[in-house]
Amino acid sequence: MTTVEVAAAARPExxxxxxxxxxxxxALLAGxxxxxxxxxxxxxxxxxxxxxxxxxxxxxxxxxPIALRLLSPSTSRREAMALSVLLGAALYIVKLLYNPTGFIxxxxxxxxxxxxxxxxxxxxxxxxxxxxxxxxxxGLEAVTAALSQISERSIFVAxxxxxxxxRVILMLALFLFLERVSGTHRVAAVGVAVYACNPSFLYFDSxxxxxxxxxxxxxxxxxxxxxxxxxxxxxxxxxxxxxxAAMAVLAATLVTVHHLTAxxxxxxxxxxxxxxxxGRRSAVNSRFPPTRARDPSRAAGFRWFEGPGLPAVFVLVAxxxxxxxxxGDVTSTELGSVFRNAFNSVxxxxxxxxxxxxxxGAGQGEANTTIARLLGVASIIPLLFVIPFxxxxxxxxxxxxxxxxxxxxxxxxxxxxxxxxxxxxxxETSQRASEFVFVGLGFVAGLIIAELRPLSDPLRxxxxxxxxxxxxxxxxIGGFIIGESPITRQPGPFLVAGESRSLSPEGxxxxxxxxxxxxxxxxILVDRVxxxxxxxxxxxxxxxxxxxxxxxxxxxxxxTYESRDQEVISxxxxxxxxxxxxxxDVPPSSNFYYEAGEPSGGNAIxxxxxxxxxxxDGLDRIYENxxxxxxxxxxxxxxxxx
Amino acid sequence: MRRxxxxxxxxxxxxxxxxxxxxxxxxxxxxxxxxGLVLVPLTLVLPGYAVAAMLFPSxxxxxxxxxxYVFAFSVSTAALGGLVWQLAFGLGRFAWAGILTLITLxxxxxxxxxxxxxxxxxxxxxxxxxxLDAPSALGALAAIGLAIFAIWxxxxxxxxxxxxxxxxxxxxxxxxxxxxxxxxGISNHQAxxxxxxxxxxxxxxTIREWEGRLGSRQQLRLDLEPFLIPAGAxxxxxxxxxxxxxxxxxxxxxxxx
Numbered sequence: 001m002t003t004v005e006v007a008a009a010a011r012p013e014x015x016x017x018x019x020x021x022x023x024x025x026x027a028l029l030a031g032x033x034x035x036x037x038x039x040x041x042x043x044x045x046x047x048x049x050x051x052x053x054x055x056x057x058x059x060x061x062x063x064x065p066i067a068l069r070l071l072s073p074s075t076s077r078r079e080a081m082a083l084s085v086l087l088g089a090a091l092y093i094v095k096l097l098y099n100p101t102g103f104i105x106x107x108x109x110x111x112x113x114x115x116x117x118x119x120x121x122x123x124x125x126x127x128x129x130x131x132x133x134x135x136x137x138x139g140l141e142a143v144t145a146a147l148s149q150i151s152e153r154s155i156f157v158a159x160x161x162x163x164x165x166x167r168v169i170l171m172l173a174l175f176l177f178l179e180r181v182s183g184t185h186r187v188a189a190v191g192v193a194v195y196a197c198n199p200s201f202l203y204f205d206s207x208x209x210x211x212x213x214x215x216x217x218x219x220x221x222x223x224x225x226x227x228x229x230x231x232x233x234x235x236x237x238x239x240x241x242x243x244x245a246a247m248a249v250l251a252a253t254l255v256t257v258h259h260l261t262a263x264x265x266x267x268x269x270x271x272x273x274x275x276x277x278x279g280r281r282s283a284v285n286s287r288f289p290p291t292r293a294r295d296p297s298r299a300a301g302f303r304w305f306e307g308p309g310l311p312a313v314f315v316l317v318a319x320x321x322x323x324x325x326x327x328g329d330v331t332s333t334e335l336g337s338v339f340r341n342a343f344n345s346v347x348x349x350x351x352x353x354x355x356x357x358x359x360x361g362a363g364q365g366e367a368n369t370t371i372a373r374l375l376g377v378a379s380i381i382p383l384l385f386v387i388p389f390x391x392x393x394x395x396x397x398x399x400x401x402x403x404x405x406x407x408x409x410x411x412x413x414x415x416x417x418x419x420x421x422x423x424x425x426x427x428e429t430s431q432r433a434s435e436f437v438f439v440g441l442g443f444v445a446g447l448i449i450a451e452l453r454p455l456s457d458p459l460r461x462x463x464x465x466x467x468x469x470x471x472x473x474x475x476x477i478g479g480f481i482i483g484e485s486p487i488t489r490q491p492g493p494f495l496v497a498g499e500s501r502s503l504s505p506e507g508x509x510x511x512x513x514x515x516x517x518x519x520x521x522x523x524i525l526v527d528r529v530x531x532x533x534x535x536x537x538x539x540x541x542x543x544x545x546x547x548x549x550x551x552x553x554x555x556x557x558x559x560t561y562e563s564r565d566q567e568v569i570s571x572x573x574x575x576x577x578x579x580x581x582x583x584x585d586v587p588p589s590s591n592f593y594y595e596a597g598e599p600s601g602g603n604a605i606x607x608x609x610x611x612x613x614x615x616x617d618g619l620d621r622i623y624e625n626x627x628x629x630x631x632x633x634x635x636x637x638x639x640x641x642x
Numbered sequence: 643m644r645r646x647x648x649x650x651x652x653x654x655x656x657x658x659x660x661x662x663x664x665x666x667x668x669x670x671x672x673x674x675x676x677x678g679l680v681l682v683p684l685t686l687v688l689p690g691y692a693v694a695a696m697l698f699p700s701x702x703x704x705x706x707x708x709x710x711y712v713f714a715f716s717v718s719t720a721a722l723g724g725l726v727w728q729l730a731f732g733l734g735r736f737a738w739a740g741i742l743t744l745i746t747l748x749x750x751x752x753x754x755x756x757x758x759x760x761x762x763x764x765x766x767x768x769x770x771x772x773x774l775d776a777p778s779a780l781g782a783l784a785a786i787g788l789a790i791f792a793i794w795x796x797x798x799x800x801x802x803x804x805x806x807x808x809x810x811x812x813x814x815x816x817x818x819x820x821x822x823x824x825x826x827g828i829s830n831h832q833a834x835x836x837x838x839x840x841x842x843x844x845x846x847x848t849i850r851e852w853e854g855r856l857g858s859r860q861q862l863r864l865d866l867e868p869f870l871i872p873a874g875a876x877x878x879x880x881x882x883x884x885x886x887x888x889x890x891x892x893x894x895x896x897x898x899x
Contacts, residue, residue, distance in 0.1 A: 031792070035792045035795065041796060041799060042799030090789075093789050098796075100797045122732030122734065124724070143717050145733065151677075162686070169709070216713065220710050242699065242756075246697045249715065253717060253722060517813065518815075620892050621891050622813055623811065624811065625811035625829075
């Protein structure tokens with residue numbers, strides 16, 4: 001009997017008999033936690049006391065009791081599965097509580113724009129001026145458009161249903177995959193609890209954006225790949241065509257939804273396939289203990305295409321075809337800049353050309369408290385701690401498998417992603433990698449915890465369980481602190497250039513005006529947050545970057561209107577300029593107003609720079625709501641000189 | 643139909659009938675939340691169920707794993723079906739419904755044939771989803787109630803915050819449909835009723851004046867006909883709120899009287 005089986009056998013008879021164990025009371029606690037988060041957010045909107053206490057207590061009320069049961073050896077399979085779904089769904093609603101009536105900047109507005117283009121043109125691949133990559137990956141918009149049009153619900157309602165369903169399916173698929181791979185629901189239960197600690201889980205992976213759906217599709221493909229790989233020869237021949245078609249369909253779907261998820265999944269499947277192949281070689285077997293008897297790496301006559309290599313090929317071929325014929329340009333533009341910046345910033349850091357960024361810093365806005373910093377650091381330690389033990393268990397002990405070894409290698413990426421966080425540009429790559437890396441981390445943590453020696457003393461057993469749940473809760477809270485800027489964790493009063501905190505009635509009113517009165521796809525010069533609103537809701541095209549080597553954002557920073565500003569307006573065919581007067585003398589909360597690297601260098605924009613537009617001859621102020629003014633450049637564009 | 647149900651399972655018959663019924667429901671001139679919710683499975687459940695039944699005709703995979711595939715294949719149907727369709731046609735409400743229903747019916751037919759083919763060791767599948775027991779179901783319902791209350795609370799808080807914003811928007815834009823005409827608008831985004839006075843000046847003269855009250859969330863739109871606008875005049879719109887100068891917008895016109 002293995003350690004896991006011994007632990008399972010030690011379950012109290014009463015709990016084993018119950019079908020869903022503590023699900024009902026934990027669901028009630030999760031509901032109570034959601035109410036506390038909502039009250040905390042409302043208090044934060046009014047800058048009332050207790051906002052943070054209610055918010056964090058609500059999060060802990062949702063996570064900690066569920067984690068306690070998921071970590072417990074007495075939890076039945078059904079209860080663990082139900083709790084996994086409950087955890088995913090409750091934390092998804094936490095994101096919904098942030099802004100329960102509409103989308104928030106930045107990615108959700110990009111998806112909304114893509115949806116509008118699809119509904120307007122009936123075609124899939126319209127240009128997206130907010131996030132270029134969305135134009136090449138319309139899977140999310142397709143299913144949301146279908147749901148929205150068929151049910152005649154708003155895009156927001158349809159999007160919330162699709163992403164909510166995707167979250168539930170992700171939790172189920174992840175649970176089933178980890179259970180199949182490990183052979184026990186204990187590892188799956190712990191793995192899911194740890195996976196929820198990834199810094200992107202609470203907000204980023206709950207937003208209306210392609211990655212949120214892709215994770216569910218990727219997990220479903222992983223499940224079929226696992227079914228294909230671990231099938232006995234008779235099973236394999238019984239429904240070979242069905243499983244092959246399922247993998248092909250899901251691979252094709254995945255590449256239409258999200259690039260990075262497809263690449264990460266194919267990389268994992270290839271690693272798994274290579275490890276199966278290597279496991280069959282005597283040179284490797286002499287260095288490492290043999291895998292379990294039923295592992296494909298020990299099965300007689302096992303061929304590469306009977307394992308994860310085939311679904312990897314499906315994803316790679318589909319992805320390559322998609323890149324060549326559909327999305328090559330937008331993908332290279334979007335991912336190229338992300339990876340290039342990350343690489344350059346790390347290279348600069350290593351060569352000493354730049355220092356580290358301020359870890360836990362938040363631009364000019366609110367900074368993390370000391371407690372938050374400590375929690376952030378404390379959340380990393382237990383996750384780093386399990387990696388060597390997981391590697392040892394997967395690589396140096398008997399009764400392992402190629403899949404275990406592949407997952408332990410995924411976990412090994414975690415310290416590398418932490419290193420990326422030392423630079424500003426690398427942080428985005430690290431953040432994006434976390435939803436994949438935590439699958440491996442969840443697995444190795446599950447493996448270690450499920451194989452802990454059973455304790456006969458009830459007090460020591462309870463103390464260990466409480467200790468593990470407390471560590472998991474710290475990992476969850478700390479993960480959220482690491483992943484989300486302090487200014488955007490809760491809603492609150494308006495902040496200048498503060499992403500979702502810059503969503504204001506004035507900005508929304510300007511975007512609705514643009515939707516109703518300005519020609520769609522007009523080119524506008526505008527700051528980042530108003531740009532996402534005007535692009536997503538107003539259907540205009542925000543312009544960023546450079547023209548003739550001149551950064552377009554300089555138009556906002558020059559104290560007087562100069563010939564280079566005129567060159568930007570004329571040469572870049574700018575049709576409208578949107579000016580937000582709230583920026584005057586207030587530095588941006590997230591280091592820039594318009595785009596990274598803008599001339600401001602993070603300093604406040606001057607009054608003269610903003611007010612010059614009002615006095616500029618030939619510029620018509622066609623819309624005004626107080627803070628926000630929209631200028632028509634029709635009479636300015638044709639000029640040669642200012 | 644009976645043969646389909648008898649040999650291949652009532653589940654496929656139910657899925658096929660549901661998809662056709664959903665299509666019929668869409669054609670009826672009725673609307674509302676309930677109808678909207680009834681139509682959700684046509685996108686997120688029925689196509690995926692049919693595809694999963696076609697690809698996995700045996701009892702396995704069952705339960706939660708089949709639920710995963712039902713959703714994933716539903717997404718596949720919409721994404722890939724829509725992708726192929728839009729290469730030749732446009733996508734609209736009935737196009738989406740047609741694509742999804744056709745794929746659902748086709749997959750149900752293939753699934754029925756695959757299930758009916760006698761193979762050793764295979765039985766007609768019955769979905770194996772275990773429902774919650776009574777206490778768990780009650781707990782889930784209570785949690786859903788609390789979640790709805792939390793969302794309602796959050797909506798309330800958000801509306802209170804937005805109600806604190808007190809501004810009125812003013813605009814002037816050329817009319818699209820009438821060459822040379824101009825539209826002027828006022829939108830009261832405040833919670834209270836306010837008194838406004840608006841003047842439009844061009845070429846040194848007052849062209850139009852308006853005075854009145856606008857309630858909360860009320861809009862005013864004034865159309866300025868081309869014959870009222872002096873040729874090539876720069877129009878200046880001034881808005882007074884409760885007696886004080888409040889906003890000013892400008893527009894250079896090209897055509898006029």
